[in-house]
Amino acid sequence: MKITKLVLFFIFIIFPFLVVNQMNITDQRKITLLKARYDAAINAAVDDGAFALITNEIQALEAGYESGKRIRTNLQRGIEAFFHTLxxxxxxxEDQVGQGILRDFVPVVIVxxxxxxxxxxxxxYRNAKNEIEVKEVWSEKKMYAYQDVQGNSLSFTLDDYVTAYEKSKNMWKEGYRTDIxxxxxxxxxxxxxxxxxxxxxxIVNSIQTELxxxxxxxxxVAKRSGAAYTxxxxxxxQEEWNNTIDDVGMMAFVQGIPIGKSYYNNYALGGSRVLKKPMYQAAISRSSGVKFFFRKECKGKFTSADYDYLETYGSGQAAAKAGYRQLSCANQ
Known part of the structure; x- marks a missing residue:
């Protein structure tokens, strides 16, 4: 009898702790999965945004043969593609209110x-009613500027093309390092x-300081708007920074999204010249309602007139695991 009472007493004492512990494990698993989903969403958004940076209306402004990195960036198309995917x-x-809330969690985007x-x-800024409003604004171009101890000034690029000012001769020279x-x-x-x-x-120090x-x-700005998150x-x-300055690209910071008892805080980097790996677009056929996925470069065949675009995936395997059927460019 005494043993039975002890067992029951033990159960009454320990059982609540076991339940709470299991709930914590379940919550932690959900948070981990949610973070992974957010990571994938942000990575896809910066990849799309970075790729759109090099989409110019004037063909002559595209990357030339001289340097694959010498690209004129299209800021507007880049940021539109970034937020569309996000x-x-x-x-x-389709939710403008939700879009506004989501943008509040993106304090800075750098191209x-x-x-x-x-x-x-x-x-x-103050609107026509003299009320203070908040809007997103691009900075002026910030150069990769350097000055040595002799007072010579240099403006760097993503390769060895440089603009140099020699103080002793009051002379400017521009070109590839080996040429000048x-x-x-x-x-x-x-x-x-x-x-x-x-x-x-x-380049790294300049970007870090400005960020x-x-x-x-x-x-x-956020505190004056009533936000509590910092x-x-x-x-x-250093490896990430090295990747950042190897090519024209985009870096975005997403912070402050409530997730469990904490907040989501991450950044993502996308390079525009060559995507690290193919991206896959998930979509639903408007005629059949069937879920498909295809490589993003196939969008010209699987247009938004016939398909509703959904998530973007970093691999075909991930899209298939989520329940989508593959379409190849030849399937059209």
Whole structure:
């Protein structure tokens, strides 16, 4: 009898803890899956945005043969593609209120251009009724500028093309390092390895410094709007920075989305010249209601007139696992 009482007592005491622990495990699993979904959504959005950066209406402005990185960026198309994919993957493509809320969680978007970068951030202004409103504004182009101890100035690019000012001769020179190194006495241009090291450090430091300033400004604007979350610049690895400055691309920060008892905080980087891997578009046939997926470059065949575009996936396997059937470009 005493053993039975002890067992019952043990059950009454331990059982609530077991239930709570199981609930915590379930919640944690849901949070992990939700974070993975958000990560995939943001990665797809910056890939689409970065790819759209190089879509120019004038063919002559596309990348030339001289340098694959010398690309004129189309900021408007890039940011439209980014938010279109973000809206789709977060399920607010037809919900303007939801779109506005989602944009509040994107404090900064940066476009890394060939010879400088642009930052999209929120700014306050007074409308026609003299009321303060917040809108997104592109910064002016910010150059990858450097000055040595002799007072010589250099403006770098994503390759070894450089604009240099030699102070002692009051002379400007522009061209690839190997083409102008013998025309000036600027020490940095005489050594390939040193030039490459300083070029990368300058670009990374310039972007990091500006991002910190813009994040702080985003917090000031958000607090005046009543937001409680504080935006922060995440720790970005050196490898990630190296990838960032290897090509024209886009980096976006998404922060402050409530997720469980904490907040979602992440960033994503997409390169425009060559996508790291093919992307797959999920869609529903308007005529049959069947769920399909296909490579994004096939969009010209599977148009929005016949299909409703849904999520974007990084692999065909992931799309198939989510219940979509594959269509090839030859299936049309």
């Amino acid at each position: 809206y789709t993957n977060f399920g607010v493509r 890394i251009g060939y010879d400088g970068y642009f930052i999209l951030s929120k700014e306050e 190194q013998n025309e000036v006495t600027i020490p940095l241009l005489q050594n390939k390895d040193t030039f490459e090291q300083i070029r990368r450090i300058t 910190e300033l813009y994040m702080n400004h985003a917090n000031e 935006f922060t610049l995440p720790t970005i690895s």
